[in-house]
Amino acid sequence: MTQLLSPAPSARERGTAAKPADATNTVLLAATIVFLLAASLCVYTAILLVSAAKPGLWTAVLAAVALLLILLGLATAIPLVRGYRAARAGAAALASGDVVSGRRLRFRGANSAWITLGSSLPVSIVSVFVLFLLANNHAVQSTFFDVSFMAKSLGAVSKAFTVNIIIAVIAEVFVLVFGLVIAIARMAPGQAGRPIRWLATTYVDVFRAVPSIIVIYLVGFGLPLANVPILSGMSPMWAAIFALTLTYSAYVAEVYRAGISSIHWSQVSAARSLGLSHGKTLRFVIIPQAFRRVSPPLLNDFIGLQKDTALVTIIGTVDAFTQAKTYASNYFNLSSVTVVAILFILITIPQTRFVDRLLERDEKKQRLQG
Amino acid sequence: MPFLELNNVVKSYGENTVLRGIDLHVDKHEVVCLIGASGCGKSTLLRCVNALESINDGDIRLEDDVVSGEGVDVNALRRKVGIVFQSFNLFPHMSVLGNVTLSPIRVLGVSRADAEEQALALLKRVGLDHKAGAFPDQLSGGQQQRVAIVRALAMNPDVLLLDEITSALDPELVAEVLNIVRDLANDGLTILMATHEMSFAREVSSRVAFLHEGQVLEIGPPEQIFGNPAQERTKEFLKKIIEAGRL
Ligand SMILES: Nc1ncnc2c1ncn2[C@@H]1O[C@H](COP(=O)(O)OP(=O)(O)O)[C@@H](O)[C@H]1O
Ligand SMILES: [Mg+2]
Numbered sequence: 222m223t224q225l226l227s228p229a230p231s232a233r234e235r236g237t238a239a240k241p242a243d244a245t246n247t248v249l250l251a252a253t254i255v256f257l258l259a260a261s262l263c264v265y266t267a268i269l270l271v272s273a274a275k276p277g278l279w280t281a282v283l284a285a286v287a288l289l290l291i292l293l294g295l296a297t298a299i300p301l302v303r304g305y306r307a308a309r310a311g312a313a314a315l316a317s318g319d320v321v322s323g324r325r326l327r328f329r330g331a332n333s334a335w336i337t338l339g340s341s342l343p344v345s346i347v348s349v350f351v352l353f354l355l356a357n358n359h360a361v362q363s364t365f366f367d368v369s370f371m372a373k374s375l376g377a378v379s380k381a382f383t384v385n386i387i388i389a390v391i392a393e394v395f396v397l398v399f400g401l402v403i404a405i406a407r408m409a410p411g412q413a414g415r416p417i418r419w420l421a422t423t424y425v426d427v428f429r430a431v432p433s434i435i436v437i438y439l440v441g442f443g444l445p446l447a448n449v450p451i452l453s454g455m456s457p458m459w460a461a462i463f464a465l466t467l468t469y470s471a472y473v474a475e476v477y478r479a480g481i482s483s484i485h486w487s488q489v490s491a492a493r494s495l496g497l498s499h500g501k502t503l504r505f506v507i508i509p510q511a512f513r514r515v516s517p518p519l520l521n522d523f524i525g526l527q528k529d530t531a532l533v534t535i536i537g538t539v540d541a542f543t544q545a546k547t548y549a550s551n552y553f554n555l556s557s558v559t560v561v562a563i564l565f566i567l568i569t570i571p572q573t574r575f576v577d578r579l580l581e582r583d584e585k586k587q588r589l590q591g
Numbered sequence: 592m593p594f595l596e597l598n599n600v601v602k603s604y605g606e607n608t609v610l611r612g613i614d615l616h617v618d619k620h621e622v623v624c625l626i627g628a629s630g631c632g633k634s635t636l637l638r639c640v641n642a643l644e645s646i647n648d649g650d651i652r653l654e655d656d657v658v659s660g661e662g663v664d665v666n667a668l669r670r671k672v673g674i675v676f677q678s679f680n681l682f683p684h685m686s687v688l689g690n691v692t693l694s695p696i697r698v699l700g701v702s703r704a705d706a707e708e709q710a711l712a713l714l715k716r717v718g719l720d721h722k723a724g725a726f727p728d729q730l731s732g733g734q735q736q737r738v739a740i741v742r743a744l745a746m747n748p749d750v751l752l753l754d755e756i757t758s759a760l761d762p763e764l765v766a767e768v769l770n771i772v773r774d775l776a777n778d779g780l781t782i783l784m785a786t787h788e789m790s791f792a793r794e795v796s797s798r799v800a801f802l803h804e805g806q807v808l809e810i811g812p813p814e815q816i817f818g819n820p821a822q823e824r825t826k827e828f829l830k831k832i833i834e835a836g837r838l
Contacts, residue, residue, distance in 0.1 A: 491680035494641050495694035495746060496669040505693060510684050 243324075245308050245331040252301050252334035252341075259341040259348075263294025266348040269355055290348065297340045304333030367556040374548045374557035381544035382564050385530040388461050388540070392530075393523050395466040400473030401508075407478055410499055421474070428471035433464070434532045440464035441536025461533035469526045476522060480515035481507055517583070520576045524569055531561070592655055594619040594781055595640070595750055599649035600659075602632075602639055602805075609635045611805040612649065617750070617783055622776045624792040624813075625785040627802035628828060633785035634677075636802070637752045640783070641674045653749070670698065673743030674752040677759050679735040681727040681742070687714065688723040691742045699746070706745070713741045717771050733764030740771055751775065753784035789832055793817050801825045 267287035274283040308330030315323030354362040406421035408414075428436070441460040445453045455463065484507050492502040534543040541561045548557035593616035602610040609632045617623050625633045638644045640651055642658070642665040651659040658668045682690050691710040695701040701709075714720040717737040727735055736756055743751060753772065757765045769791050776782055776795045786792050792799055793813045800810040801822070809822045820826050 487676065487678060487680045488682065490638075490643055491676065491682070493665075494643060494669055494674045495742065496666045496698040497694055498666055501697055505697060506682055510682075513684070 243327055243331070245311070245327045245334070248331045248334040248338075249301075249304055249308060252304065252337040255341045256297055256301055256337050259297060259345045260294040262345055262348045263290050266351050266355075267291045270351060273355055273359055286351075290351065293344050293347070297337050297344060300333040300336040300340075304330045304337065306330075307333060364555055365559050367554055370548075370552060370554050371556045371560050374545065374560055377548070378541050378545050378557055378560050379564060381539055382541035382561070384458065384538065384540045385527070385533075385542075386568075388458060388465065388530045388533065388538075389523075389527040392462045392465040392469065392526060395462070396469045396473050396523075396526070397519075399466060399470040401477055403470055403474035404477035404481065405503065407474065408481065425471045425474055428468050429475070431468070433468040433529050434535065436468050437461060437464040437532050438535055440467070441533075441538075457533070457536050457538040460536060461530070461538050465526055465529060468529075469522060472522045472525075473519060476515050476518045477511065479518070480511035483514055484510050514583075517576045517579045520572060520579075524572055527568065528565060531565070593617060594621075594654060595783065596652040596655075597636075597640070597649070598652070600636070600639060600646050600651060601648035602635055602644060602646050609805050610639070610646075613805070613807055615800060615807055615810070617781060618797075619781055620779040621797040622782045622784070622795050624796040624799045625783070625802055626787070626789070626792060626799060626816075626828070631802045632805045633802055634754050637674060637754050637783065637785060640752055641672050642668055643674075666698065670746055671749045672752060673746055673748035673750070674754065675736070675739050675743050675756050677755040679727070679732070679739045679759070681735055681739055683727050686724050686726055687719065687730070687738050690727070690738060691745050694742075695745050710741070710745055713744055714738075716774075717741055718767075731764060732760045733767045736760065736764075736768045737771060740768070740775075744775075750781040750783065753782060753786070755785050755787060757786070757788055787832075789817070789829075801828065803828075 267290045270283050270287040270290070271280075274280045307326045311323050311326030311328075311330055313323075314326055354366065403421050403424060406417050407425070409417040409421075437460075440463055441457055444455065444460065447453070452463075481503075488506055488510070489502055492506040493499075497505065530540060531542040533540055534546070537543075541564060542558070545557040545561045549555050595617040597613050597615040600610050600613040601608065613632075613636060615623070615636075625636065627633060635644060639646050639659070642663070646659050649659075650657050653668065653671060657663070682693070685693065688707060688710055691713065692703065692706040695706040695709065696703055711720050711723060714723055717740065719734060719737055719741070722730060722734060722738075727738070730738065736759075740756070756772075757768050760768065765788070769788065772782070772784070772791075773795055784792075796813050798810055799813050799816040800807050801816060801820070801824070802808065803824050809816060809820060809825050815821075816825065817829065820829065
């Protein structure tokens with residue numbers, strides 16, 4: 222008993238204090254090497270950048286970029302320094318016999334080293350990307366990122382981009398409704414519902430199989446060619462909306478169906494037992510619950526739809542991509558197309574972040590409910 | 592003439608015959624308890640009465656009108672027969688008031704104002720009028736089950752089916768739910784309930800039916816079933832219940 226209580230430090234304990242048996246030193250060493258590599262890459266890139274600049278306003282801008290690059294590279298040293306300091310303090314604490322705070326400090330030191338390692342990678346990638354732009358006497362940069370040409374095309378391209386937005390928004394509204402109709406048809410009850418279920422399933426199979434560019438092509442050129450009444454008179458923009466609605470309703474119907482079948486059958490029992498019919502059960506109990514669950518995958522499909530609006534260029538709708546291509550072929554420079562890409566990025570990123578937020582919220586809710 | 596009759600009701604799920612010729616008569620204002628081992632078919636029986644399951648043979652009658660089989664207006668039947676489930680099954684996207692008023696408004700065509708007034712009166716009766724605006728996930732199990740009972744009562748059913756409504760509750764919440772059932776029984780509501788609460792069954796029921804392997808093996812007043820059961824199986828079952836300290 223007394224033996225157990227007496228705090229006499231054993232030889233082993235003292236041994237540990239003298240020679241820390243953890244990986245902190247190794248990690249610090251690795252972080253130092255990687256930092257040196259990344260920082261020199263940054264500096265090298267910055268020097269190239271400044272020397273490639275033609276005199277004028279651009280020198281100032283490029284110098285600023287170069288400076289930023291150097292700062293980024295050097296900033297990764299901050300956690301490294303902190304790491305060395307903590308590790309040294311930790312070693313000192315261990316030597317003086319304070320095992321707990323020694324261990325804690327050395328852990329902090331290793332952690333800081335990992336931060337340096339982690340941030341060196343993106344910094345290096347940025348440098349490599351800049352080097353890529355500068356390659357071949359900065360041909361890459363002037364082909365894809367000719368800033369003055371981008372500025373020149375920006376006006377016309379973004380004006381044409383409203384066509385993409387209009388097509389996307391109108392198609393999305395149609396898809397929301399038509400997709401639900403198909404999903405409900407796929408779940409038509411009973412024997413009488415079988416042909417309807419079959420029809421809806423065929424629709425979904427077909428339109429998920431056919432690439433949307435082909436649907437757009439067939440609708441845009443085929444309907445006028447076949448002189449289909451009413452439909453053949455559609456403008457290319459409406460043809461695009463029609464085609465995208467056909468394709469994406471099939472996807473969204475599947476999303477709805479997954480959402481609806483994820484609602485526990487006991488909810489149907491409860492609703493039916495209260496005298497609600499099949500239709501009213503769907504309308505008041507099942508679909509409202511399903512709607513909440515499907516919003517993330519629904520938004521994902523909508524992002525896909527928005528991107529596919531660029532395909533309408535093949536039927537002669539003057540959208541942002543068509544407009545940018547005109548510029549590109551007139552000036553032998555693709556930077557106007559880069560502008561379109563950037564516009565798509567700008568509208569898509571907020572939506573993807575929003576989806577992430579929704580998913581996070583659902584996850585939290587589910588964790589709360591156990 | 593009995594109010595609710597099950598005559599030789601047979602129900603199978605594929606190969607598995609769950610109800611093997613159930614005969615059961617419930618008079619108006621009677622409280623009949625179904626007891627029996629788990630899996631003997633209590634829930635299935637109740638779901639058949641409510642037409643949530645179709646039956647394979649026999650018939651079910653309500654006030655001498657056949658309510659099973661083809662051509663029956665199941666929605667009309669369900670207006671007269673309420674059911675409360677073990678797992679509450681409240682609609683999570685609706686407030687308590689929304690849950691209770693949904694079917695009076697959408698099925699009976701009651702105006703929203705009237706439905707809400709009636710709902711609040713019923714909620715008050717079970718001590719939950721202050722939770723009218725709450726959502727199911729903000730309520731305890733006992734409170735959720737009380738709301739589920741009120742939701743069934745809002746349709747003014749002639750008979751109430753209760754399927755082990757306290758089995759999913761923590762022990763300290765059981766009483767608040769059973770008190771409501773006791774009140775309803777005292778008011779003369781016709782009740783058919785599956786339960787494992789033997790002392791409650793003994794107290795409130797007019798008759799107790801012991802189900803075994805899909806048949807009513809023995810039925811009679813609670814004193815007889817609990818005090819002097821005729822069947823060996825019933826004795827065995829009750830012995831196990833007593834051993835578990837549930838009687
Ligand atoms: N939907 C179903 N499909 C197939 N078998 C079922 C279904 N529901 C219940 N059963 C079976 O019927 C039997 C009786 O179940 P149940 O009525 O729930 O019993 P109890 O409520 O008395 O515990 C069980 O063997 C169960 O496996
Ligand atoms: Mg059961």
